[in-house]
Amino acid sequence: MAxxxxxxxxxCDGCGLCVGVCHCNALAIVNNIITIIETxxxxxxxxxxxxxxxGAISCPFEIIIxxx
Amino acid sequence: xxxQLEFLKSILYFSDLGLAELESIRKLVFxxxxxxxxxxxxxxxxxxxxxxxxxxAVKVFKTSAEGKEQILSIVRPGExxxxxxIFDGGPNPASARTMGPVLLxxxxxxxxxxxxxxxxxxxxxxxxxxxxxxxxxxxxxEDLSFRHVISRVAKILFEHxxxxxxxxxxxxxxxxxxMAGTAREVVxxxxxxxxxxxxxxxxxxxxxxxxxxxxxxxxEVPY
Numbered sequence: 001m002a003x004x005x006x007x008x009x010x011x012c013d014g015c016g017l018c019v020g021v022c023h024c025n026a027l028a029i030v031n032n033i034i035t036i037i038e039t040x041x042x043x044x045x046x047x048x049x050x051x052x053x054x055g056a057i058s059c060p061f062e063i064i065i066x067x068x
Numbered sequence: 069x070x071x072q073l074e075f076l077k078s079i080l081y082f083s084d085l086g087l088a089e090l091e092s093i094r095k096l097v098f099x100x101x102x103x104x105x106x107x108x109x110x111x112x113x114x115x116x117x118x119x120x121x122x123x124x125a126v127k128v129f130k131t132s133a134e135g136k137e138q139i140l141s142i143v144r145p146g147e148x149x150x151x152x153x154i155f156d157g158g159p160n161p162a163s164a165r166t167m168g169p170v171l172l173x174x175x176x177x178x179x180x181x182x183x184x185x186x187x188x189x190x191x192x193x194x195x196x197x198x199x200x201x202x203x204x205x206x207x208x209x210e211d212l213s214f215r216h217v218i219s220r221v222a223k224i225l226f227e228h229x230x231x232x233x234x235x236x237x238x239x240x241x242x243x244x245x246x247m248a249g250t251a252r253e254v255v256x257x258x259x260x261x262x263x264x265x266x267x268x269x270x271x272x273x274x275x276x277x278x279x280x281x282x283x284x285x286x287x288e289v290p291y
Contacts, residue, residue, distance in 0.1 A: 003273045017144060020124045020168030023104060044272040046241060047167055050252070051125045053144055060238035061270075063228045065277045 004036045005048055011056035018048035018057055071097045071173055072122075078146050079120055080193050089187055096179040100172040108172070109164040115153030117174040121145050124170030128162050136260070138212070139253040141204065142167070151197060154180055211250045219289040220248040221258040225268065225275060226283060238273075262286065 004026065014032035024041035027034055027048060034056065046059040076082050076090050076097070085093070100119070102108060108119065108126060119126075126143040140162055143149045153160055154177050175183070184190060211217065224247050228237055241259075245252040259275070262268045267282040268275055277283055 015145075017125055017168075020170070021104075022168070042272075049240060049242070050142055051144065051167060055242075058240045058242070059273065060240045060243075061273055061275045062230060062238050063225050063275045063277070064230050065280060066269075 002038055002040050002042065004038055004042060005044075005046075005057050005059045007034050007036060008056045008058070009033050011054045013054055013056075015053065017051045017053065021047040021051050023047075070094075071099065075122060075146075075173075079148070080146075080197055081120075081148065081190060082193075084189055084193060085187060092186070093183055096183065097173045097175055100174050102166045102170050102172070104166060104168050106166045107163060108166060108170075109150055109160045109162070111160055111163045113160050115150060115158070115160050115177060117176055118148060118150055118154045118180050119164075120148045120173040120175075122171040122173050125167040126164050126170060126172075127167050128164045130162050136257075138257060140208065148197060151194075151201065155194075155198075208251060208253070211254045216289055217248055217250045217254050218258045218261050219287055220250075221255055222262060222267065222283050222286040224248060225262075225277065226287060229277065 012034050014029055014034070016029050016034075018034060019027045019029060023045070024039055024043070026037050026039045026042045028037055029035070044059055049057045049059045071094050073087065073090050073094060076094060077085075082090060082093065099122075100108075109128075111130065121143050123145055125145075126149060128140045128143060128149050129137045130140060131137055141149070143164075149164055150160060152158075184194070221244060224239070224244050228239055239247075241252050241255045245255045248255065248258075259268070259270060262283070263270055265282060265286065267277065267279050267286060269278050270276075
Protein backbone atom coordinates (compact mmCIF):
# COMPACT_ATOMS: atom_id res chain seq x y z
CA MET A 1 0.00 0.00 0.00
CA ALA A 2 1.51 3.33 -1.04
CA UNK A 3 1.96 5.99 1.61
CA UNK A 4 -0.30 8.92 0.71
CA UNK A 5 -0.87 12.48 1.95
CA UNK A 6 -3.18 12.74 4.96
CA UNK A 7 -6.48 14.59 4.85
CA UNK A 8 -8.16 16.19 7.85
CA UNK A 9 -11.84 16.24 6.78
CA UNK A 10 -12.66 18.59 9.67
CA UNK A 11 -10.44 21.27 8.17
CA CYS A 12 -11.22 20.66 4.49
CA ASP A 13 -13.62 23.26 3.05
CA GLY A 14 -13.84 21.52 -0.33
CA CYS A 15 -12.27 24.38 -2.29
CA GLY A 16 -10.55 21.88 -4.62
CA LEU A 17 -7.29 23.80 -5.05
CA CYS A 18 -5.31 20.64 -4.26
CA VAL A 19 -7.13 18.67 -6.97
CA GLY A 20 -5.95 21.20 -9.52
CA VAL A 21 -2.31 21.12 -8.48
CA CYS A 22 -2.01 17.32 -8.11
CA HIS A 23 -0.22 16.05 -11.20
CA CYS A 24 -0.98 12.38 -10.57
CA ASN A 25 -4.75 12.68 -10.02
CA ALA A 26 -4.47 11.35 -6.49
CA LEU A 27 -7.09 13.72 -5.14
CA ALA A 28 -10.78 14.07 -5.84
CA ILE A 29 -13.69 15.90 -4.27
CA VAL A 30 -16.33 13.52 -2.97
CA ASN A 31 -19.32 15.01 -1.17
CA ASN A 32 -17.48 18.33 -0.91
CA ILE A 33 -14.56 16.75 0.92
CA ILE A 34 -11.18 15.87 -0.49
CA THR A 35 -10.56 12.18 -0.89
CA ILE A 36 -7.28 10.45 -1.61
CA ILE A 37 -7.04 8.00 -4.45
CA GLU A 38 -4.13 5.73 -3.73
CA THR A 39 -1.55 5.73 -6.49
CA UNK A 40 2.12 4.90 -6.80
CA UNK A 41 2.38 7.89 -9.13
CA UNK A 42 2.36 10.25 -6.11
CA UNK A 43 5.95 11.46 -5.79
CA UNK A 44 5.36 13.46 -2.57
CA UNK A 45 5.83 16.80 -4.31
CA UNK A 46 3.82 18.32 -1.38
CA UNK A 47 2.15 20.84 -3.68
CA UNK A 48 -1.27 19.82 -2.29
CA UNK A 49 -0.07 20.63 1.23
CA UNK A 50 1.48 23.92 0.11
CA UNK A 51 -1.62 25.12 -1.66
CA UNK A 52 -4.24 24.10 0.91
CA UNK A 53 -5.56 27.33 2.49
CA UNK A 54 -6.96 25.58 5.57
CA GLY A 55 -4.10 23.23 6.43
CA ALA A 56 -6.27 20.18 5.79
CA ILE A 57 -3.60 18.22 3.91
CA SER A 58 -0.32 17.09 5.33
CA CYS A 59 2.56 15.28 3.67
CA PRO A 60 4.70 14.18 6.59
CA PHE A 61 8.20 12.80 6.15
CA GLU A 62 9.54 9.79 7.95
CA ILE A 63 13.14 10.40 8.97
CA ILE A 64 15.36 7.35 8.88
CA ILE A 65 19.04 6.71 9.03
CA UNK A 66 20.84 4.71 6.40
CA UNK A 67 22.81 1.97 8.07
CA UNK A 68 26.38 1.79 6.80
CA UNK B 69 -17.19 32.92 -19.95
CA UNK B 70 -17.89 36.41 -18.68
CA UNK B 71 -15.89 37.80 -15.80
CA GLN B 72 -18.04 37.44 -12.71
CA LEU B 73 -18.93 40.68 -10.91
CA GLU B 74 -19.19 38.78 -7.65
CA PHE B 75 -15.66 37.54 -8.08
CA LEU B 76 -14.37 41.05 -8.79
CA LYS B 77 -16.13 42.26 -5.65
CA SER B 78 -14.34 39.55 -3.63
CA ILE B 79 -10.93 40.92 -4.68
CA LEU B 80 -9.54 43.34 -2.10
CA TYR B 81 -8.62 45.86 -4.81
CA PHE B 82 -12.26 46.28 -5.78
CA SER B 83 -14.08 45.42 -2.56
CA ASP B 84 -15.20 49.00 -1.81
CA LEU B 85 -16.66 49.65 -5.25
CA GLY B 86 -20.32 49.58 -6.20
CA LEU B 87 -21.89 47.47 -8.93
CA ALA B 88 -21.83 50.26 -11.54
CA GLU B 89 -18.13 50.86 -10.96
CA LEU B 90 -17.38 47.13 -11.10
CA GLU B 91 -19.34 46.90 -14.33
CA SER B 92 -17.14 49.55 -15.92
CA ILE B 93 -13.98 47.78 -14.70
CA ARG B 94 -15.22 44.39 -15.90
CA LYS B 95 -14.95 45.63 -19.48
CA LEU B 96 -11.20 46.02 -19.02
CA VAL B 97 -10.63 42.60 -17.46
CA PHE B 98 -9.55 39.77 -19.75
CA UNK B 99 -9.40 36.07 -19.06
CA UNK B 100 -6.36 33.90 -19.44
CA UNK B 101 -6.26 30.17 -18.94
CA UNK B 102 -3.15 28.09 -18.51
CA UNK B 103 -2.34 24.46 -17.88
CA UNK B 104 -0.09 23.01 -15.22
CA UNK B 105 3.51 24.22 -15.07
CA UNK B 106 3.06 27.03 -17.60
CA UNK B 107 5.15 30.13 -17.13
CA UNK B 108 2.85 33.13 -16.79
CA UNK B 109 5.58 35.67 -16.04
CA UNK B 110 9.31 35.74 -16.60
CA UNK B 111 11.59 37.62 -14.26
CA UNK B 112 13.19 40.64 -15.97
CA UNK B 113 10.64 40.85 -18.79
CA UNK B 114 8.69 44.10 -19.24
CA UNK B 115 5.55 44.06 -17.09
CA UNK B 116 2.38 44.32 -19.10
CA UNK B 117 -0.43 42.93 -16.98
CA UNK B 118 -1.68 42.67 -13.43
CA UNK B 119 -3.19 39.26 -12.70
CA UNK B 120 -5.79 37.96 -10.28
CA UNK B 121 -6.18 34.23 -9.73
CA UNK B 122 -9.80 33.21 -10.32
CA UNK B 123 -9.21 29.46 -9.89
CA UNK B 124 -6.15 27.29 -9.33
CA ALA B 125 -2.86 28.41 -7.83
CA VAL B 126 0.28 30.15 -9.05
CA LYS B 127 3.80 29.97 -7.65
CA VAL B 128 5.80 33.23 -7.67
CA PHE B 129 9.54 32.65 -7.43
CA LYS B 130 13.04 33.96 -8.08
CA THR B 131 15.69 31.88 -9.81
CA SER B 132 19.39 32.08 -8.96
CA ALA B 133 22.18 32.00 -11.54
CA GLU B 134 22.65 28.31 -10.64
CA GLY B 135 19.02 27.64 -11.38
CA LYS B 136 17.87 27.35 -7.76
CA GLU B 137 14.35 28.50 -7.06
CA GLN B 138 13.24 30.52 -4.07
CA ILE B 139 9.48 30.62 -3.70
CA LEU B 140 8.25 34.09 -2.77
CA SER B 141 4.56 33.29 -2.53
CA ILE B 142 1.76 30.96 -3.52
CA VAL B 143 -1.08 32.95 -5.05
CA ARG B 144 -4.56 31.54 -4.45
CA PRO B 145 -8.02 32.50 -5.78
CA GLY B 146 -8.90 36.13 -5.09
CA GLU B 147 -5.26 37.17 -4.75
CA UNK B 148 -3.16 39.16 -7.21
CA UNK B 149 0.38 38.97 -8.52
CA UNK B 150 2.69 41.22 -10.50
CA UNK B 151 1.29 44.27 -8.71
CA UNK B 152 4.65 45.91 -8.04
CA UNK B 153 5.89 46.44 -11.63
CA ILE B 154 2.44 47.58 -12.70
CA PHE B 155 2.77 50.53 -10.36
CA ASP B 156 6.51 51.25 -10.43
CA GLY B 157 6.96 50.74 -14.15
CA GLY B 158 9.90 48.34 -13.79
CA PRO B 159 10.28 44.84 -15.20
CA ASN B 160 8.74 41.72 -13.62
CA PRO B 161 10.63 41.26 -10.33
CA ALA B 162 9.91 37.52 -10.23
CA SER B 163 8.68 34.66 -12.38
CA ALA B 164 5.30 33.00 -12.01
CA ARG B 165 4.37 29.44 -12.91
CA THR B 166 1.01 27.70 -12.62
CA MET B 167 0.76 24.81 -10.14
CA GLY B 168 -2.17 23.25 -11.98
CA PRO B 169 -4.78 24.40 -14.48
CA VAL B 170 -5.62 28.03 -13.72
CA LEU B 171 -8.03 30.74 -14.72
CA LEU B 172 -6.59 34.22 -14.40
CA UNK B 173 -8.18 37.61 -14.74
CA UNK B 174 -5.78 40.15 -16.18
CA UNK B 175 -5.80 43.92 -16.47
CA UNK B 176 -3.37 45.70 -18.76
CA UNK B 177 -0.96 48.08 -17.09
CA UNK B 178 -2.36 51.16 -18.87
CA UNK B 179 -5.92 50.13 -18.08
CA UNK B 180 -5.03 49.71 -14.40
CA UNK B 181 -3.69 53.25 -14.30
CA UNK B 182 -6.92 54.52 -15.86
CA UNK B 183 -9.01 52.49 -13.39
CA UNK B 184 -7.15 54.03 -10.46
CA UNK B 185 -7.61 57.53 -11.86
CA UNK B 186 -11.33 56.93 -12.35
CA UNK B 187 -11.84 55.23 -8.98
CA UNK B 188 -9.45 56.85 -6.50
CA UNK B 189 -11.34 55.18 -3.64
CA UNK B 190 -9.52 52.00 -4.65
CA UNK B 191 -6.16 53.46 -3.72
CA UNK B 192 -6.42 52.59 -0.03
CA UNK B 193 -7.09 48.95 -0.83
CA UNK B 194 -4.23 48.85 -3.32
CA UNK B 195 -1.97 50.21 -0.59
CA UNK B 196 -3.25 47.50 1.77
CA UNK B 197 -2.35 44.80 -0.77
CA UNK B 198 1.11 46.26 -1.36
CA UNK B 199 1.70 46.73 2.38
CA UNK B 200 0.85 43.07 3.05
CA UNK B 201 3.24 42.11 0.26
CA UNK B 202 6.02 44.18 1.85
CA UNK B 203 5.36 42.64 5.27
CA UNK B 204 5.51 39.12 3.83
CA UNK B 205 8.73 39.83 1.93
CA UNK B 206 10.40 41.52 4.93
CA UNK B 207 9.72 38.39 6.95
CA UNK B 208 11.17 36.21 4.19
CA UNK B 209 14.26 38.43 3.93
CA GLU B 210 14.79 38.03 7.66
CA ASP B 211 14.63 34.25 7.36
CA LEU B 212 16.89 34.08 4.35
CA SER B 213 19.56 36.50 5.47
CA PHE B 214 19.90 36.42 9.23
CA ARG B 215 19.21 32.89 10.28
CA HIS B 216 21.32 29.82 9.80
CA VAL B 217 18.28 27.76 9.13
CA ILE B 218 20.12 24.85 7.54
CA SER B 219 21.85 23.93 10.79
CA ARG B 220 18.56 24.10 12.65
CA VAL B 221 16.79 21.93 10.08
CA ALA B 222 19.69 19.46 10.31
CA LYS B 223 19.23 19.33 14.10
CA ILE B 224 15.48 18.80 13.75
CA LEU B 225 16.05 15.88 11.38
CA PHE B 226 18.60 14.39 13.73
CA GLU B 227 16.25 14.65 16.69
CA HIS B 228 13.40 12.97 14.86
CA UNK B 229 15.07 9.90 13.47
CA UNK B 230 12.85 6.83 13.70
CA UNK B 231 14.26 4.51 16.36
CA UNK B 232 14.92 0.79 16.26
CA UNK B 233 11.47 0.22 17.70
CA UNK B 234 9.95 1.45 14.46
CA UNK B 235 8.74 4.71 13.08
CA UNK B 236 9.68 7.99 14.66
CA UNK B 237 7.36 10.97 14.57
CA UNK B 238 6.69 12.05 11.01
CA UNK B 239 7.12 15.72 10.23
CA UNK B 240 5.68 17.94 7.55
CA UNK B 241 7.76 20.77 6.13
CA UNK B 242 5.35 23.15 7.85
CA UNK B 243 6.08 21.51 11.20
CA UNK B 244 9.83 21.67 10.57
CA UNK B 245 9.41 25.36 9.71
CA UNK B 246 7.54 26.01 12.95
CA MET B 247 10.28 24.23 14.93
CA ALA B 248 13.07 26.09 13.16
CA GLY B 249 11.28 29.43 13.47
CA THR B 250 11.27 29.98 9.77
CA ALA B 251 9.03 29.89 6.71
CA ARG B 252 8.09 26.66 4.96
CA GLU B 253 9.70 27.97 1.77
CA VAL B 254 13.03 28.18 3.60
CA VAL B 255 12.74 24.60 4.89
CA UNK B 256 12.27 23.33 1.34
CA UNK B 257 15.42 25.14 0.32
CA UNK B 258 17.32 23.83 3.36
CA UNK B 259 16.38 20.23 2.58
CA UNK B 260 17.65 20.71 -0.97
CA UNK B 261 20.90 22.18 0.39
CA UNK B 262 21.34 19.23 2.78
CA UNK B 263 20.74 16.87 -0.10
CA UNK B 264 23.36 18.65 -2.19
CA UNK B 265 25.80 18.37 0.72
CA UNK B 266 25.24 14.62 0.61
CA UNK B 267 23.95 14.52 4.20
CA UNK B 268 20.44 13.36 3.33
CA UNK B 269 18.45 11.92 0.48
CA UNK B 270 14.78 12.72 0.04
CA UNK B 271 13.05 9.61 -1.24
CA UNK B 272 9.35 10.35 -1.65
CA UNK B 273 7.96 10.47 1.92
CA UNK B 274 11.25 9.48 3.50
CA UNK B 275 14.19 11.63 4.45
CA UNK B 276 17.11 9.25 4.61
CA UNK B 277 20.15 10.43 6.54
CA UNK B 278 22.89 9.10 4.30
CA UNK B 279 25.84 10.73 6.07
CA UNK B 280 25.29 11.10 9.79
CA UNK B 281 28.66 12.75 10.36
CA UNK B 282 28.09 15.34 7.65
CA UNK B 283 24.70 16.13 9.17
CA UNK B 284 26.24 16.51 12.63
CA UNK B 285 28.88 18.82 11.24
CA UNK B 286 26.21 21.05 9.69
CA UNK B 287 24.30 20.99 12.99
CA GLU B 288 27.31 22.35 14.80
CA VAL B 289 27.36 25.59 12.80
CA PRO B 290 26.46 28.21 15.42
CA TYR B 291 23.07 29.87 15.13
